[in-house]
Amino acid sequence: MEKVIPRDEYETLLKQLVQIQSPYFHEDDVMAFVCDWFEKKGVPAEIHTFYEPKETDFHGKNVVGIMDSGRPGPVIYLGGHLDTVQLCNGWTKPPYEGVTEDGYMYGVGALDMKSGCAAIMLAVAKFAKEHQANGSFCGKLIYHLVSDEEGPYGLGTVFIINDNIHNVAKEADFAIIAEPSAGFAKVPHPCVCLGARGGYNYTIKVYGKSAHAATPELGINAMVDASLIVGELEKIPPETDEKLGSSSPCVIAMHGGGAACSVPDYAEVEIFHHTVRGETKKTIKDRVDKAIKAANVRSRVEVVFRQSPAEGFDGGFDAYCIDENGEYLKKLESTIEKVCGKPANTAYFQSIGDFNHIGGKLGIPTVLFGADGDNFHSSDERVNLTSGWEVALSINEFISDVLCNQEGKNEC
Structure with missing residues (x-):
């Protein structure tokens, strides 16, 4: 097919994005760049601002846009995040230059998920150029590039x-989140993730x-006593899901004691519990209560989510899965095969992200479709450039x- 981008x-464009440092809670510069880029391309876009006063005191920004034909038709949502993780140690390549080597681009966020x-930006700009001015489409195209995906909330x-x-x-009606599905799932590109595990963070206070x-x-x-509880929690079999696999509670922090010569009177264990469908706060709390009872500890114990x-x-x-035979998914898979010259692989994502809110909480059929690469959240993060380009084309x-x-809609 003709390569229209x-x-x-x-x-x-990817190099320009990588060169703008945008760790979560510090995204203003990249938001300004993207909004300006859209405006120069004639793409409707604006900055959406918000403020969270209770936990983070964060004044955040998102770039949001919509193309509305004014006629009935499908509504497609495209989403991504412009923030990155913090710079870590161990880099052997310049982390903010967008260096290319052997078909890869290196940089913080190059894969996750500025790729x-x-x-999304190039696909939307191409669509606007060809269809917005002359109104040769039906329905709506919504595109949001957000902040703080890598942060706590x-x-x-x-x-x-x-x-x-x-x-x-x-x-x-359908959402594509352009997270690096192939890179995350370790499945050959092109890869479409049809759902994702969910998760909750909680603390056991002893x-x-x-x-x-x-x-x-x-x-x-x-x-x-905290250690005994964790030991019992590890013995409880995980919940299983035919698509998403198994749930997995993971101890991510443990604190307590510290006095020079005293028995510690307080300890806490922080756990992140990746969930499958059907798990809730209540089912997780029931698991912890079962572990506490089995541990037979003398301490008083409190569980706080x-x-x-x-x-x-x-x-x-919220964990979620979509219908494998859905109309829009089938169209996307057909498009991917046309662009990439081979069928899309499918997988289910094992961790959490904004897609859980769109696909889980809102119930919108949501897929992850993005580039291949490796070392995300690590040093020398890199993206396979061919895969990212094919995502834009697709x-x-x-x-x-x-x-x-749209069949039967001649005006479209």
Whole structure:
């Protein structure tokens, strides 16, 4: 097929994005660049601002846009995040230059997920140039590039939903989140993820009794009791899902004690529990209560879930799967095969992200489709440039097919 988006345009834009440092909570510069880029291309876009005062005191920004034909038709949602993780140690390549080597581009966020954001930007700009001015489409195209996906709450998408930007919750028929699906799932490109596990963060707080370390029998060692609880929790079989696999609680932090010569009277264990469909706060709490009972500890124990700072969210991420035979998914798979010259592989994502809010909480059929690469959240992160470019081509071809070639609608 004709390559309607030149590869060098993709590489140039991605390099520009990588050269703008945008760790979560520090995205203003990249948001300004992207909004300006859209405006220069004649693509409707604006900055959506929000403020979260309770937990983070964060003044955030998202780039949001919509092309509305004014006629009935499908509503397609494209989403991505422009923030990155913090710079880590161990880099052997310049982390903010967008160096290319052997078909890869290196840089913080090059794979996760500025590769996908560049693909969305170019696909949307091409669509606008060909179809917006002359109105040769039906329905709506919504595109949101958000902040704070890598942060603790995913606030960018949370406030997109709570502020009802473009009425996504009620209008979107299908969503593509351009996360690096092949890179994350370790499945050959092209890869489409048809769902994702969810997750909750909680803390087990253990209250013991202090005593001199020379006479520990006179106290209640909170650290020991916390360890016993974790040991029992590890024995409980995971929940299983035919698509998503198994749930997995993981101890991510443990604190307590610290006095020079005393029995620790307090300990806490922080756990992130990746969920499968059907798991809730209650089912997770029941598991922990079962472990506490089996451990037979003397300490008083409290289980506290991390709360969301935003109204309408419970601090977790909903697991979800989509219909494997859905109309829009089949069209996307057909488009991908046309662009890439081979069928798309399918997988299910094992961790969490903004897609859980779109696909899980809102119930919009949501796929992850993005580039291949490796070392995400690590040193020498890199993206396979051919795969990212093919994502841009596929998204453009898909939205053009869905919004411009509706059978029985001659005006489209």
